[in-house]
Amino acid sequence: MSEQSTSSLDKHFNFKEREAALYTAWEQAGIFRPEAASSKSAPVFNIAMPPPNANGELHLGHSYGYTVMDILGRFHRLAGERVLMLPGKDHAGIQTQVVFEKKLQAEKVDIKSIPTADLYKRCYDFCTDRAKYMRAQEKMLGLSADWSRELFTLDPRLSDIVFETFERMWKDGLIYRGSRIINWSVFSQTAISDVEVEYVERDGGLWYLSYPLVQPLTKSSKHELALPDGRKVKVGELGMVTATTRPETMLGDTALAVHPDDERYKDLVGCEAIVPLVGRRVRIIADKRVDPTYGTGVIKVTPAHDFADYDMGQDHKLELVQVIGKDGLMTKEAGAEFAGLSTKQCREAVLKRLAEEGRLLAESTIKHKVPVGERGKDVIEPLVSEQWFVNVDKAGNSLKRRALEMVKAGKIKIYPARFQVLFEQWLENLRDWNISRQIWWGHRLPVWYRKQGDKEEVHVGRQAPAGAGWTQDTDTFDTWFSSGQWAYSTFAAHGMVNLDKTPASNEFFPSHTMVMGRDILFFWACRMLLLTTYRLGDVPWKNIFFTGLIRDEHGQKMSKSKGNGIEPNDVISRHGTDALRLSLVMGASPGNDIIVSERKIEGYSKFINKLWNAAKLIEMKTCSIHDKGLPAQPTLAANRWILRELARVHRNVTQKMQEYEISIAADELYGFSWTVFCDWYLEMMKVLIDTGNDAYKQETATTVREVFRRILIMLHPFVPYISEELYQKVAGLKRTAFLAGESWDYKLQEVEGTDEVSELMEIVGAIRSVKSALNISSKRIAVSVPGARSAELSLLIKELARVDFVSDAQIPGDRALRKPFSGGVLVLDVDGKENYQKRLEKDAELNRSTIAGIEKKLSGEFATHAKAELVERERERLEQSRKALQEIEKELAMMVQ
RNA sequence: AGGCACGUAGCUCAGUGGUAGAGCACUUGCUUCACACGCAAGGGGUCGUAGGUUCAAUCCCUAUCGUGCCUACCA
Numbered sequence: 001m002s003e004q005s006t007s008s009l010d011k012h013f014n015f016k017e018r019e020a021a022l023y024t025a026w027e028q029a030g031i032f033r034p035e036a037a038s039s040k041s042a043p044v045f046n047i048a049m050p051p052p053n054a055n056g057e058l059h060l061g062h063s064y065g066y067t068v069m070d071i072l073g074r075f076h077r078l079a080g081e082r083v084l085m086l087p088g089k090d091h092a093g094i095q096t097q098v099v100f101e102k103k104l105q106a107e108k109v110d111i112k113s114i115p116t117a118d119l120y121k122r123c124y125d126f127c128t129d130r131a132k133y134m135r136a137q138e139k140m141l142g143l144s145a146d147w148s149r150e151l152f153t154l155d156p157r158l159s160d161i162v163f164e165t166f167e168r169m170w171k172d173g174l175i176y177r178g179s180r181i182i183n184w185s186v187f188s189q190t191a192i193s194d195v196e197v198e199y200v201e202r203d204g205g206l207w208y209l210s211y212p213l214v215q216p217l218t219k220s221s222k223h224e225l226a227l228p229d230g231r232k233v234k235v236g237e238l239g240m241v242t243a244t245t246r247p248e249t250m251l252g253d254t255a256l257a258v259h260p261d262d263e264r265y266k267d268l269v270g271c272e273a274i275v276p277l278v279g280r281r282v283r284i285i286a287d288k289r290v291d292p293t294y295g296t297g298v299i300k301v302t303p304a305h306d307f308a309d310y311d312m313g314q315d316h317k318l319e320l321v322q323v324i325g326k327d328g329l330m331t332k333e334a335g336a337e338f339a340g341l342s343t344k345q346c347r348e349a350v351l352k353r354l355a356e357e358g359r360l361l362a363e364s365t366i367k368h369k370v371p372v373g374e375r376g377k378d379v380i381e382p383l384v385s386e387q388w389f390v391n392v393d394k395a396g397n398s399l400k401r402r403a404l405e406m407v408k409a410g411k412i413k414i415y416p417a418r419f420q421v422l423f424e425q426w427l428e429n430l431r432d433w434n435i436s437r438q439i440w441w442g443h444r445l446p447v448w449y450r451k452q453g454d455k456e457e458v459h460v461g462r463q464a465p466a467g468a469g470w471t472q473d474t475d476t477f478d479t480w481f482s483s484g485q486w487a488y489s490t491f492a493a494h495g496m497v498n499l500d501k502t503p504a505s506n507e508f509f510p511s512h513t514m515v516m517g518r519d520i521l522f523f524w525a526c527r528m529l530l531l532t533t534y535r536l537g538d539v540p541w542k543n544i545f546f547t548g549l550i551r552d553e554h555g556q557k558m559s560k561s562k563g564n565g566i567e568p569n570d571v572i573s574r575h576g577t578d579a580l581r582l583s584l585v586m587g588a589s590p591g592n593d594i595i596v597s598e599r600k601i602e603g604y605s606k607f608i609n610k611l612w613n614a615a616k617l618i619e620m621k622t623c624s625i626h627d628k629g630l631p632a633q634p635t636l637a638a639n640r641w642i643l644r645e646l647a648r649v650h651r652n653v654t655q656k657m658q659e660y661e662i663s664i665a666a667d668e669l670y671g672f673s674w675t676v677f678c679d680w681y682l683e684m685m686k687v688l689i690d691t692g693n694d695a696y697k698q699e700t701a702t703t704v705r706e707v708f709r710r711i712l713i714m715l716h717p718f719v720p721y722i723s724e725e726l727y728q729k730v731a732g733l734k735r736t737a738f739l740a741g742e743s744w745d746y747k748l749q750e751v752e753g754t755d756e757v758s759e760l761m762e763i764v765g766a767i768r769s770v771k772s773a774l775n776i777s778s779k780r781i782a783v784s785v786p787g788a789r790s791a792e793l794s795l796l797i798k799e800l801a802r803v804d805f806v807s808d809a810q811i812p813g814d815r816a817l818r819k820p821f822s823g824g825v826l827v828l829d830v831d832g833k834e835n836y837q838k839r840l841e842k843d844a845e846l847n848r849s850t851i852a853g854i855e856k857k858l859s860g861e862f863a864t865h866a867k868a869e870l871v872e873r874e875r876e877r878l879e880q881s882r883k884a885l886q887e888i889e890k891e892l893a894m895m896v897q
Numbered sequence: 898a899g900g901c902a903c904g905u906a907g908c909u910c911a912g913u914g915g916u917a918g919a920g921c922a923c924u925u926g927c928u929u930c931a932c933a934c935g936c937a938a939g940g941g942g943u944c945g946u947a948g949g950u951u952c953a954a955u956c957c958c959u960a961u962c963g964u965g966c967c968u969a970c971c972a
Contacts, residue, residue: 555965588910613935857953
């Protein structure tokens with residue numbers, strides 16, 4: 001017996017202390033910089049990581065994305081590549097301004113009294129402060145980012161590029177200023193982007209209004225309309241009947257529209273009608289965008305306050321009458337009677353007046369979706385406003401066509417592949433992009449104006465042109481205009497991309513991979529693709545990986561307002577970073593949502609504990625054994641087996657990682673580490689080291705160290721802390737300063753030999769099964785095992801199954817329980833073997849049905865159609881089952897006697 | 898309305914044209930000196946439904962139901 005040794009490791013992994021210490025050590029060693037790679041010409045793996053908004057803190061969604069990125073980054077770093085995980089923060093325009101102004105309000109600061117320049121500075125400081133906090137969270141998560149290259153979207157190095165892009169696009173005619181319909185936030189007093197608008201379902205009214213015809217019909221129509229109150233009216237009889245959810249906008253109607261193929265209204269197209277209350281004469285137009293089955297099939301067209309109507313207005317050259325102002329109140333265009341009312345008051349007033357005039361025919365309630373601001377209560381009004389736009393589909397120089405061509409040509413590998421189609425659809429549907437915002441937080445437009453008499457001069461440039469009287473535009477850029485350039489501006493800021501050279505391809509560009517949540521992804525990805533293609537003539541990234549969303553255990557989206565969110569800091573402090581990372585990855589297939597609960601995180605913390613204890617055991621058993629290096633061909637079957645298994649797992653995991661199948665790779669490693677390595681191999685190791693001779697000890701100690709070292713390397717991307725800690729602390733594992741310096745790939749000579757261990761596992765399993773059923777698991781019993789095997793294997797079977805070997809003849813018949821296995825029949829010496837009868841009967845039944853199944857199969861056309869090897873395999877299975885059944889029946893017959 | 902995905906054990910998910918899998922949960926036994934955050938042995942599924950192709954379908958095709966998401970519309 002070997003002397004008792006103790007481990008230098010504590011009872012549990014003290015992750016709270018050790019995680020912070022390990023991170024600091026990594027950072028101080030500079031291993032997160034691409035320059036740390038041993039080869040200066042190694043391939044580059046770089047990610048311009050999506051910058052979170054610098055106005056709050058990280059939520060679990062951020063942790064998820066970062067975990068995926070860090071796993072990829074650490075994997076490629078182990079592969080010897082120059083890895084650059086470039087971190088940053090986004091100034092997040094309107095969102096930050098709202099957060100910041102709320103904060104000032106809470107502090108009872110009078111925002112209006114502060115000059116904009118001061119506000120800007122204070123907000124910048126606020127973001128700097130938040131960024132610092134978030135950076136600490138990112139480090140806590142183990143993110144192996146190159147902090148020396150961190151950037152903020154308002155950093156002058158990035159801003160310069162943003163302004164330059166704007167100027168170039170202006171010169172190229174890809175940017176214009178114009179009055180078009182946009183989403184207007186009444187609360188924030190600015191235009192906002194499509195993604196900032198949400199649609200929520202509300203109960204609303206649908207009112208049926210009649211607009212008199214200028215020239216009444218001469219003969220009555222054969223078509224009838226059904227009103228919701230059951231009435232039927234002849235088409236044209238009461239003028240044009242239209243249904244609307246927003247009666248107040250009728251004051252701005254400049255047409256009525258019907259579907260061109262709608263028989264009911266064919267004769268009326270081209271006629272004129274009168275908008276009630278305002279008395280405006282409007283045309284009846286035909287447009288295929290009208291759905292003839294909805295309402296009455298007639299729509300009132302309000303080009304100034306509806307996106308679809310706006311498009312129709314453009315095509316039919318309709319007048320724009322703006323009746324709702326930016327303050328959310330009715331304008332004087334709405335008429336003296338309504339001007340100054342809120343839209344809600346106006347709706348009531350309009351309905352009252354229409355009813356008085358007999359123009360309100362009917363009303364019904366419906367569910368419909370109304371636009372609201374991101375934070376819920378904000379009212380969004382589509383209205384026409386003068387803004388700056390990017391022309392995304394300019395004739396002869398279409399940004400979106402070029403982007404689309406690249407995607408269609410497969411220049412970006414998309415994971416999962418099914419998102420390719422979605423990506424293309426998004427690009428197809430892009431409308432001109434409003435990039436101006438009426439807020440003070442952000443990049444101020446580099447545009448100057450000067451009034452010269454009636455004319456207004458416009459100059460685009462960072463500096464005011466010569467001459468007096470120029471004033472700069474007070475608008476700022478849509479935050480996506482700057483983050484849309486993140487894919488190249490970040491690398492350009494560090495001199496890794498030359499913006500004046502197109503295509504700009506070099507080792508850092510296009511960047512290797514983009515990881516994005518699939519919710520925001522398409523919106524942002526499209527903009528990045530557009531701007532990068534424009535600026536550099538190439539795609540922004542070679543690969544793009546979409547993650548799903550995080551959901552709670554009931555499948556609900558996590559959100560602050562629902563209160564079902566998991567705080568990363570909180571769970572990390574209780575279960576450790578590694579457990580969180582594992583639970584964010586296990587079961588998460590690309591693009592699909594993932595369910596995360598505290599229970600899941602807690603569950604994976606057990607795996608961390610398991611690794612810790614495996615290390616303790618290895619240390620105890622091997623610390624006194626000197627490592628003489630791994631022999632080319634181990635002599636022990638157990639060692640040959642585990643090395644073969646290791647090589648197999650290494651191949652599988654490597655392949656899955658390269659295919660971005662991260663969860664499958666993690667799952668494979670989890671199973672191998674726990675079931676194969678701990679449950680089987682470590683148990684064998686104990687036996688070989690405790691009871692074996694010196695040669696056994698030597699080879700086994702060396703093997704277990706090598707396999708464990710390899711496991712730690714492979715696990716490191718997923719659980720960086722525990723793996724590094726054990727690598728550092730367990731004697732005999734460490735070869736370089738940090739795991740990051742190890743090599744993922746390794747040359748393992750193909751281990752020869754037959755697979756004797758699977759037979760061992762079958763025999764041990766069969767014995768354990770019998771013992772367990774007879775409730776004698778801990779008892780040492782005698783057993784006869786047919787066949788000859790090495791001293792090592794015999795020893796292992798005896799110790800793992802807790803048996804002594806005897807010959808068949810030594811066991812009395814009334815105590816001998818015969819148990820078939822693939823290599824023959826085991827005979828176990830047990831008390832009360834009749835208690836095993838039920839199990840035997842079940843086994844027999846199982847075998848009979850297997851036999852019947854195979855016989856049926858072989859008697860059919862399978863035998864002639866299927867591949868010969870398949871048929872052969874079935875024959876073997878049949879033979880085996882028959883033999884087993886025979887033995888079981890023999891045993892049962894003896895019991896019955 | 899259109900598109901996409903999903904539907905496999907109680908839960909979360911793998912998977913394959915030829916013997917249905919894992920983890921968690923559950924049952925039973927075991928404080929065997931790494932770990933009870935553990936070990937061992939078990940129970941549990943006609944792979945959503947209906948057709949089709951095939952010698953053979955959980956897998957391929959068609960239809961259908963259910964769930965989720967996206968886009969458009971909701972005048």
